[in-house]
Amino acid sequence: MLYFLGIFQTIGVHTLLGLSAYVLLLTGQLSLGQVGFFAIGAYVSGILTVLFSWHIFAALAVGALVAGFFAFLIGFPALRVKGLMLVVATIAFSEIVRLFFFNLSWRVEVNGFDVGPDSTQGFREIRYFAANGWEQTHVVALIWSFVILVMFLLWWLDRVRAGAVLRAVGEDDLAAQSSGVNLTMVKVAAMTAGGVIAGIGGGLFAHSTTYVDHHTFTILLATFAVSYPILGGHKNVFGTLLAVIFIQGFVIEGLRFMGDYRNIVFGLLIILAMNLRPQGLVDGHFISDIKKKLGGKPKKDSADA
Amino acid sequence: MLSINNLETSYGLIKALKGVSLDAAEGEVTCILGPNGAGKTTLMFTLSGIIKPDAGSIDFFGTSLTGLAAPKVLREGLALVPENRLVFPLMSVRENLLAGAYTRNRSDKDEVEADIEKMFARFPVLKERQEQNAGTLSGGEQQMLALARALMSRPKMLLLDEPSVGLAPVIVNEVFAIIKQLKEDGLSIVLVEQNVVKALEVADHFYLLDQGRVTFAGTPGEMENDDVIKRAYLGGG
Known part of the structure; x- marks a missing residue:
C-alpha cells in the first residue's frame, strides 16, 4: 500500500511540474527552466519549515511566491529569445539554481540538532509531515488537492x-x-x-521525500517536465496528467522488472506516441476517438446512443 | 491622415530605415514599392508599434504614435495585416475574427457579431469555412481571413504588407478586387507591394523605398513616366 501511495505522490508532484511547463507551452515558450523553479520551491519551503518552524501552508505559499518572483524576472530577458535559444537560456538558468543549492550551506541548531542545507550533502531534515503526525494518506491528499486545484484553474483559464x-x-x-x-x-x-506552479510542486516534493539535494534537479527532470505536456498534448490539461501517469506509472514503475532496459522502451514509446498522436495523447479528437473505439457513434448522433 | 517624418529604425547596429518621410492621405491607397531588404516590412512594423523607432515621428489624425506599443497603435485605429498572412492556424475562422476584435469594448458583443456577419458577406468563403481551423485554408483564403481579422478592429487605416506574396495570379486579382472595394468604402490604406502592375490599378500615390530611404514619390502617372522605375519595376525599356 505504501508503495502505491508513493507512486501517487510522485505522479502528483510530476503533474504539477508538467503543468508548469504546459502554461508556458501554451504561449509557445519551450522552457527547460521549470526544474529551477521547482528547486527554488523545494529549498525555500524546506528552509522555512525546518529552520524557522513555519507551518507547511505558509512555507509552500512563500516557496511558490519566491519561485514565481524569479520566473517573473526571467520572463523579461526570455522575451528576447525564442525556440532553441530559449531552451538553452532556460537550461542555463536551472543550472545556476542547481549550482547555487549545490554550494549552499546553512546549518542551524534547532532543538539540539544541526539542520539545514549542507551543500554537497544535501538537505536532509525536511520532516515536517512526520514531526506533525501526518499520515502518508494525508500527504497524498494534500498533493492531489493542489494538483486538482491547479488543473481546475488551468482548465477554467482555457474557457475564458x-x-x-x-x-x-x-x-x-x-x-x-x-x-x-x-x-x-x-x-x-x-x-x-x-514558476508559481513549479514552486508549489517543489515544496510538496521536498516535504514528501524529506530529503533533497542538487542531484534531484538536473536536466533529466527538466526534460521530463517538458515532455509531459508535449507527449500529452497541449489541447488541454488532462493530456499532461495522462502523460505523467503513462511515464511515471507505466514506463518507470510498471516496467521496473526490466531494469535498465526500460530506458530503451521509454525512448521507443515516446517515438511511437509522437508518430501515432502528433498532437499529443489528448488531442482535439481524443474523446470522439475513444467513443469510436468503444463502438459508440460519433458526437453528433449521440442522442440515440 | 498618416504623416511620417524622418523615421529611423535599426536592428542593433544595422540601420534599416534611414530617415523615411511620407504621407498617406485619408481615403486613398498609398503604395510603397521597393526591392527585398528596402525596409518595407520594417516600416510596417515601426508604424504598428511592433518595433520602436530610434528617431523621427509618426503622426496619425493629429495623434502622435511615435514609440507607442502595438496594442495602443491599434486602438488609435491603425491596423496591420502582416506579411505571409499569419492567421492563428489551430483556431477556427470565427475565432480568428473574434481575435481581431480583441481591442474592442467587451460590452458591444452584438456589434462584434454584426461585424462578423459583415465580414462573411464581404468574404463568402470565410462563412462557408467558419468552423474550420484557419490552418486548413488555402493561401488566398488565409489572406482574406487576415484582412478580415484586421478589419474587425474597425481601423481608420489599414497597413497591408505584401498581400499578394505567394498567391496564384487569379487569387491576387481577388485580393486586389477586395482592396478596391475597401477603398470605395472609404477606408484609407497603406499598401506595400512588389507587384507594380497590380498596385497601379488601385494606388493613388506611390513611394519607392530603397535601402531605407525614399527615392521616389509621386502619382501613378509620374511613376509610369519615370525612366528608372520603368526599367527596374515595369519591365521593358
Whole structure:
C-alpha cells in the first residue's frame, strides 16, 4: 500500500511540474527552466519549515511566491529569445539554481540538532509531515488537492478570454501582436504562473521525500517536465496528467522488472506516441476517438446512443 | 491622415530605415514599392508599434504614435495585416475574427457579431469555412481571413504588407478586387507591394523605398513616366 501511495505522490508532484511547463507551452515558450523553479520551491519551503518552524501552508505559499518572483524576472530577458535559444537560456538558468543549492550551506541548531542545507550533502531534515503526525494518506491528499486545484484553474483559464489570448500568442506571436495583444504582459504572466506552479510542486516534493539535494534537479527532470505536456498534448490539461501517469506509472514503475532496459522502451514509446498522436495523447479528437473505439457513434448522433 | 517624418529604425547596429518621410492621405491607397531588404516590412512594423523607432515621428489624425506599443497603435485605429498572412492556424475562422476584435469594448458583443456577419458577406468563403481551423485554408483564403481579422478592429487605416506574396495570379486579382472595394468604402490604406502592375490599378500615390530611404514619390502617372522605375519595376525599356 505504501508503495502505491508513493507512486501517487510522485505522479502528483510530476503533474504539477508538467503543468508548469504546459502554461508556458501554451504561449509557445519551450522552457527547460521549470526544474529551477521547482528547486527554488523545494529549498525555500524546506528552509522555512525546518529552520524557522513555519507551518507547511505558509512555507509552500512563500516557496511558490519566491519561485514565481524569479520566473517573473526571467520572463523579461526570455522575451528576447525564442525556440532553441530559449531552451538553452532556460537550461542555463536551472543550472545556476542547481549550482547555487549545490554550494549552499546553512546549518542551524534547532532543538539540539544541526539542520539545514549542507551543500554537497544535501538537505536532509525536511520532516515536517512526520514531526506533525501526518499520515502518508494525508500527504497524498494534500498533493492531489493542489494538483486538482491547479488543473481546475488551468482548465477554467482555457474557457475564458485569457486562455484564448495565451493560445493566440503561442500560435503566432506577430499575429497576436497585430491584433492588439500585449506580448510582454502575456509572456511574462505565463512565465510567472509557471514558476508559481513549479514552486508549489517543489515544496510538496521536498516535504514528501524529506530529503533533497542538487542531484534531484538536473536536466533529466527538466526534460521530463517538458515532455509531459508535449507527449500529452497541449489541447488541454488532462493530456499532461495522462502523460505523467503513462511515464511515471507505466514506463518507470510498471516496467521496473526490466531494469535498465526500460530506458530503451521509454525512448521507443515516446517515438511511437509522437508518430501515432502528433498532437499529443489528448488531442482535439481524443474523446470522439475513444467513443469510436468503444463502438459508440460519433458526437453528433449521440442522442440515440 | 498618416504623416511620417524622418523615421529611423535599426536592428542593433544595422540601420534599416534611414530617415523615411511620407504621407498617406485619408481615403486613398498609398503604395510603397521597393526591392527585398528596402525596409518595407520594417516600416510596417515601426508604424504598428511592433518595433520602436530610434528617431523621427509618426503622426496619425493629429495623434502622435511615435514609440507607442502595438496594442495602443491599434486602438488609435491603425491596423496591420502582416506579411505571409499569419492567421492563428489551430483556431477556427470565427475565432480568428473574434481575435481581431480583441481591442474592442467587451460590452458591444452584438456589434462584434454584426461585424462578423459583415465580414462573411464581404468574404463568402470565410462563412462557408467558419468552423474550420484557419490552418486548413488555402493561401488566398488565409489572406482574406487576415484582412478580415484586421478589419474587425474597425481601423481608420489599414497597413497591408505584401498581400499578394505567394498567391496564384487569379487569387491576387481577388485580393486586389477586395482592396478596391475597401477603398470605395472609404477606408484609407497603406499598401506595400512588389507587384507594380497590380498596385497601379488601385494606388493613388506611390513611394519607392530603397535601402531605407525614399527615392521616389509621386502619382501613378509620374511613376509610369519615370525612366528608372520603368526599367527596374515595369519591365521593358
